[in-house]
Amino acid sequence: MSGIAKTPHPHYYAVIFTSERTEGDHGYAEMAEEMVKLASAHPGFLGVKSVRDGLGITVSYWESLEAIQNWKQNERHLIAQKRGMTDWYTRYKTRVCKVERDYQFDITNQS
Amino acid sequence: MSGIAKTPHPHYYAVIFTSERTEGDHGYAEMAEEMVKLASAHPGFLGVKSVRDGLGITVSYWESLEAIQNWKQNERHLIAQKRGMTDWYTRYKTRVCKVERDYQFDITNQS
Numbered sequence: 333m334s335g336i337a338k339t340p341h342p343h344y345y346a347v348i349f350t351s352e353r354t355e356g357d358h359g360y361a362e363m364a365e366e367m368v369k370l371a372s373a374h375p376g377f378l379g380v381k382s383v384r385d386g387l388g389i390t391v392s393y394w395e396s397l398e399a400i401q402n403w404k405q406n407e408r409h410l411i412a413q414k415r416g417m418t419d420w421y422t423r424y425k426t427r428v429c430k431v432e433r434d435y436q437f438d439i440t441n442q443s
Numbered sequence: 444m445s446g447i448a449k450t451p452h453p454h455y456y457a458v459i460f461t462s463e464r465t466e467g468d469h470g471y472a473e474m475a476e477e478m479v480k481l482a483s484a485h486p487g488f489l490g491v492k493s494v495r496d497g498l499g500i501t502v503s504y505w506e507s508l509e510a511i512q513n514w515k516q517n518e519r520h521l522i523a524q525k526r527g528m529t530d531w532y533t534r535y536k537t538r539v540c541k542v543e544r545d546y547q548f549d550i551t552n553q554s
Contacts, residue, residue: 335534381500
């Protein structure tokens, strides 16, 4: 889960999930791990990065809107989404985005 | 800087900046604060949220691609971008995205 996600040349898609947690774990860590594993095996998945420091930002990357829609309807993911509202989050916002361009810097590639 | 960014109905734009830092501050915290202030006053700016836990993810929101391009050319921001490569980051990736749809949950709005 460390490092920067490797994604292809645009266009591709990003889902930005910004969230605030409830107090306590309530099975969150276990489900979060399962969701990363399941998503990673899902058709069209390109990568996911997640950071939390009070506020949490998770960005997952996908080949297409269809892949995102299919993942949203995954049976285990539907259960996780429901528990997100009852147990884990006080607030969240999900933004589905088309990545139009990207650029990068890597110190090890500098002369 | 806490909480979830308030953004209008799509479409709008997001810039996802994922980064890994060098060791030490080297004036980073001061410049980061200045950049948030400057960006917040920039035409077309909608919001910014930033989280770091080893990996850093900053997402800024904008009305248009033109607003993003103008901010990228801001004089102080150009200096910050240069220092980002020489002093602050070992790696980063910037993704410019069109937010196509969004949805949210807020526990205080539930019956």
